[in-house]
Amino acid sequence: MQRTEKLRIGDLARATNTKVETIRYYELIGLLPAPFRTSGNFRAYAPEHLGRLSFIRRARDLGFTLDKVRALLGLSDQKRHSCEAVDVIARAHLADVSRKIEDLKALRAELDSIINQCGRGTIADCRIIEALAPTNRAQSDSLRAASGRSGTIQQPPIH
Numbered sequence: 001m002q003r004t005e006k007l008r009i010g011d012l013a014r015a016t017n018t019k020v021e022t023i024r025y026y027e028l029i030g031l032l033p034a035p036f037r038t039s040g041n042f043r044a045y046a047p048e049h050l051g052r053l054s055f056i057r058r059a060r061d062l063g064f065t066l067d068k069v070r071a072l073l074g075l076s077d078q079k080r081h082s083c084e085a086v087d088v089i090a091r092a093h094l095a096d097v098s099r100k101i102e103d104l105k106a107l108r109a110e111l112d113s114i115i116n117q118c119g120r121g122t123i124a125d126c127r128i129i130e131a132l133a134p135t136n137r138a139q140s141d142s143l144r145a146a147s148g149r150s151g152t153i154q155q156p157p158i159h
Contacts, residue, residue: 006036006044016053023053031056031070064093 013020026032032053035043055076059069068089075086117127 006038006046007050009043009045012045012050012053015050016057018053018057026053026056029066031066031073062093063097064089068093 007015009020009023013023023032027034032049035045035049038044052073055073056069059072064072071089072086075081114128114131117131119125119127123129
């Protein structure tokens with residue numbers, strides 16, 4: 001692509017594997033600057049848009065929130081500054097990812113345990129269904145917490 005070549009939104013979408021609606025949204029929220037408009041009112045994106053959208057896509061693929069992407073974009077525009085702030089954002093995100101991985105490992109272990117208890121009999125004896133169903137005590141505790149009371153729960157009148 002030549003430096004002066006302009007892309008239409010569909011071309012930009014294909015080049016970055018981004019939906020057209022997402023590109024418009026990124027423009028709306030200010031992550032992607034509004035492009036030049038042709039005399040026919042078509043969006044005409046410059047190579048800078050392609051680079052910026054590719055950056056956004058890569059950051060999103062790595063799980064950064066839109067707010068963090070905005071912060072990283074702002075920092076990326078400050079070429080001569082220290083990258084310490086970028087490092088802080090990346091390390092915080094890494095810590096979040098690590099916490100999510102640990103949560104997923106615990107979830108996997110719990111599901112594995114439930115599945116391994118399955119005797120492959122009838123649904124009436126299914127340990128998986130039993131493990132997923134709330135106990136009467138858990139239901140009572142949930143209702144008490146929801147009503148803000150402790151002790152006995154009064155049933156609503158039947159009409």
